[in-house]
Amino acid sequence: MxxxxxxxxxxxxxxxxxxxxxxxxxxxxxxxxxxxxxxxxxxxxxxxxxxxxxxxxxxxxxxxxxxxxxxxxxxxxxxxxxxxERGRIAIGSLRSLVSPLITESLLRFQEKYPGVDVVVNEGRQSQIAAMLHEREVEMGILCWPNLDPLIVDLVPLMIMRERVPLVVAPEIAARLPARPSIEEVLELVPRVISLRWWQAEPETAAALVRMAKTSVDLPTGPARRLALKGQGLGFFVASAIADDVAAGRLVEIAPTDFEPLHRDTAMVVRSLAALERDMLADFIAEIAVECAKIGVILDNRLEALRPKVA
The missing domain is CATH 1.10.10.10 (Winged helix-like DNA-binding domain superfamily/Winged helix DNA-binding domain)
Structure with a gap:
């Protein structure tokens, strides 16, 4: 046949x-x-x-x-x-980081490589790990350190730490003292919004859910809308609500008895050989620029690694 x-x-x-x-x-x-x-x-x-x-x-x-x-x-x-034949790049990213990290870097990359196809897949930690395991993507952006047992041989190229502030609607924040206790905050909000930003939930976030009258577990989009309407509070990755905070639609609060949270993420590859592809290495470099804008860079191996494989 x-x-x-x-x-x-x-x-x-x-x-x-x-x-x-x-x-x-x-x-x-x-x-x-x-x-x-x-x-x-x-x-x-x-x-x-x-x-x-x-x-x-x-x-x-x-x-x-x-x-x-x-x-x-x-x-x-x-x-x-x-x-x-004309060039193709495939990457996978945590859903919460696609917009803040990929949008502007992709625009700059396409100016340099207008004929290259770019595929960006998004998902949760386990989904990105599976994409890397199956070699569906060449580079991944995921929580670090990686605890997924599916794939343990990942090479971090850059590690970024991002704040995860507790936010509420401005009408709720206006009724709070400058340094409220968490009990004072919970008296004013009907529920706690739980978002799965982490591989293992920090005790601070878990304690907040336990203390709440009610809680709801939601993806970022509907969780953000709930917070905007004053119907809950939650720990949001800073880049996900940066525009809302800047415009006054959400307000960061810092309860006296709750320590600040952060999330570490990394750009990873299966092997440094991936950087031998100039197109991929250039795209990673563009994403690194955006990482520096939204978080603190804990480890940057790109500058040291790129010349060795060039």
Whole structure:
């Protein structure tokens, strides 16, 4: 069974004619007939009822979706190979960091590499680890240190520490003293918003949930909207609510009996050989610029590593 046989089969089904299908494929009718006979012999069935119009047998109707699936897969593979020829980069990032880290860096990267395809996948820690494990992505942005047992041989290129402040709506903040206790805060909010920013939840965040009258576990988008409406408070990664804080839509508070929280993340690769691709190394360098804007850089190995593999 080969693709020429399958394409001929599909074309005859579409045109209901060997003659028209042969003309479309720019082959002789004898060649079209020969391909179908060979296919039928291979499958051990008759695919067409031949007559003034050509129709499918029951076996042909059963085989048709499988044939088209094979043709479609071959086309997808061919397009993927064409994209690789002109350049392709695939990275995976924690969902909360796609917007603050990737948007501007991608714009600068595309100015330098306008013909390169870029794929950015987002997800939770375990999903990014799985993408790296399966080599679906070349670089990942995830919590650090990585505790996922699926993949333990990751090489950190840059480690960033970002604040995770406790925020409330301004109408709630206005009713609080300058340095409130957590009990005073909880008296004014109906619920605590729990967001899974960490691989292992810090005791401070877990204690807040235990003390609350009610809590809700939400993704960033709906959690942010709940906080904006004054319906809860929660620990938000600073970059996720920076615009809201700057505009006064949310207010950071620092209860006297709760210590500040942070989250460490890293850009990682499976092997330093990934940096041998100048395109990928340049994209990582652009992302590093954005990392420095939103957090404190704890470890930057890019400058030391790049010359060694260049």
């Amino acid at each position: 080969d693709l020429d046989q399958l394409r001929t089969f599909d074309r005859i089904v579409r045109d209901q004619s060997f003659t028209r299908a042969a003309a479309y494929l720019n082959i002789t009718q004898a060649t079209a007939s020969m391909r179908i006979r060979a296919l039928e012999q291979l499958l051990g069935v008759t695919l067409f009822v031949r007559g003034r119009t050509v129709t499918l047998t029951d076996q042909g109707m059963t085989f048709l979706p499988f044939a088209r699936r094979i043709i479609g897969t071959a086309q997808e593979a061919r397009e993927a190979l064409r994209r690789v």
